[in-house]
Amino acid sequence: MPTPSEQAQALTPAAIHAAYDLIKPYVHLTPLLTCKTLDKIASTPQTPEALVGTPFEGQTPAKPQIHFHFKCENLQRIGAFKARGAHHALLRLIQEQGEEEVKRRGVITHSSGNHAQALALAASTLHVPAYIVMPEISTPSKIAGTRSHGAEVTFSGSTSVEREAVVAEIQAKTNAFLIPPYDDFNIICGQGTTALEMERQFAEAGKNKELDAVITPVGGGGLNAGVATYFSDKSTRVFGAEPSFQGADDCRRGLGAGARVEKVSTLTIADGLRTPVGLLNWEVISDKRKIEGVFSVTEDQIKAALKLVLERMKVVVEPSAVVGLAVCLFDEEFRKRVEVEGGEKGWDIGIVFSGGNTTVEAIAKLYN
Incomplete structure (x- = not known):
C-alpha cells in the first residue's frame, strides 16, 4: 500500500478534475455569494481596545481591503461539502x-x-x-x-x-x-472539487484574475488538503482556520512544532473541527508550497462571525463554517498581510462555508 507521502504526490489538480467529472451528476453546484456589508466590516480597522490582551496590543490596527466570495457548501446536499x-x-x-x-x-x-x-x-x-x-x-x-x-x-x-x-x-x-471520514485519497479529491467550482464561478463573475486567497476550516483536513491540491499550480494562496479552544488548533500547533499532533480532546462549539489532522492530509497541509499558513480563532470570535452571517447575509451556517471569516475579521497577523500584499486593491478572498447542519436550539444556546 502506498505511503501517505507517495499518495500525496498523486494528489494533483488533474485528480480533482477527474473527481468532478465523476460526481457532478450527484452534487449541487452551490452558489458563490458576495456581501458588501461584510467587505466593509472586514476592511475597517479594529479598535485599539479590541486588541487589548492579544499579541497585537499597542500596535496600529491593520487596514486591509477585503472582498469576500463565500462558497456556500451549507447549501450542498446533506448541508455540507x-x-x-x-x-x-x-x-x-x-x-x-x-x-x-x-x-x-x-x-x-x-x-x-x-x-x-x-x-x-x-x-x-x-x-x-x-x-x-x-x-x-x-x-x-x-x-x-x-x-x-x-x-x-x-x-x-x-x-x-x-x-x-x-x-x-x-x-x-x-x-x-x-470509507474514512477525511484521511483518504478519494475523499480528498472529492472535497477538492469545491475549489474547482469556486475558480470557475469567480471567473464567470467577470473577474480577470485569480482569487488572491482561499480559506477553509481545518478539522481532519480533507477539505483544506483538497482545495490546496487544486490550487497548487495557481497563484491563489490557500490558508486554513481552526478554533483555539482546548487545543482544537492542532494543525496550527503542529506546523509550528514541525510535527503532526496525533490527539485532540476538545468541546469547541465548532463541533465539526474536533478531530486531529489525518496522516495523508498532513502531508499536503505541511507542504509550504501548497498551504501558506493556518490560523486559529476563539469561541467568542466564532460566535461574532456566525452572528454576522446570520444577520447580515441571511445565510444559515454552523459554527465550524465561519472560522475562516473570523480569521479575516480578527487575526491581525493575517489582516496585516492582506494590507501589505494587497495594497489599495486588496485581496479577493474565497471563504468556504463548510456546512449548515445546526438547529435553532443550538444557535439560541450559543447566544443565551
Whole structure:
C-alpha cells in the first residue's frame, strides 16, 4: 500500500478534475455569494481596545481591503461539502471492487455528523447498505439526517479510539468496506472539487484574475488538503482556520512544532473541527508550497462571525463554517498581510462555508 507521502504526490489538480467529472451528476453546484456589508466590516480597522490582551496590543490596527466570495457548501446536499467526498469515494470503490461486491458487503464509517449523512446519502443513491458509527453526543439533527437515508446507526464514545473500536466490531460481522471520514485519497479529491467550482464561478463573475486567497476550516483536513491540491499550480494562496479552544488548533500547533499532533480532546462549539489532522492530509497541509499558513480563532470570535452571517447575509451556517471569516475579521497577523500584499486593491478572498447542519436550539444556546 502506498505511503501517505507517495499518495500525496498523486494528489494533483488533474485528480480533482477527474473527481468532478465523476460526481457532478450527484452534487449541487452551490452558489458563490458576495456581501458588501461584510467587505466593509472586514476592511475597517479594529479598535485599539479590541486588541487589548492579544499579541497585537499597542500596535496600529491593520487596514486591509477585503472582498469576500463565500462558497456556500451549507447549501450542498446533506448541508455540507462532505457530500462531494463521500460520493467520489463510493463511486471509485464500485469501479474498483464491482457493483455486486460492494452491494453485498456494504460500507461503513465513523463520523460525528456531516460525513455520516454524506455517506448515508451516497449509499442510498447507489443502493448500497451503510453502517454508520456516531458518537453519542452527536447533534440530534445529524443523527436524524443520517437515519433518514436508511443507514444503520450505531453509537459509540466520542474519541477516535472508541469510534474505531465499534467500527472494527461491525466490520467483523459484515465485512463492510471502510470509507474514512477525511484521511483518504478519494475523499480528498472529492472535497477538492469545491475549489474547482469556486475558480470557475469567480471567473464567470467577470473577474480577470485569480482569487488572491482561499480559506477553509481545518478539522481532519480533507477539505483544506483538497482545495490546496487544486490550487497548487495557481497563484491563489490557500490558508486554513481552526478554533483555539482546548487545543482544537492542532494543525496550527503542529506546523509550528514541525510535527503532526496525533490527539485532540476538545468541546469547541465548532463541533465539526474536533478531530486531529489525518496522516495523508498532513502531508499536503505541511507542504509550504501548497498551504501558506493556518490560523486559529476563539469561541467568542466564532460566535461574532456566525452572528454576522446570520444577520447580515441571511445565510444559515454552523459554527465550524465561519472560522475562516473570523480569521479575516480578527487575526491581525493575517489582516496585516492582506494590507501589505494587497495594497489599495486588496485581496479577493474565497471563504468556504463548510456546512449548515445546526438547529435553532443550538444557535439560541450559543447566544443565551
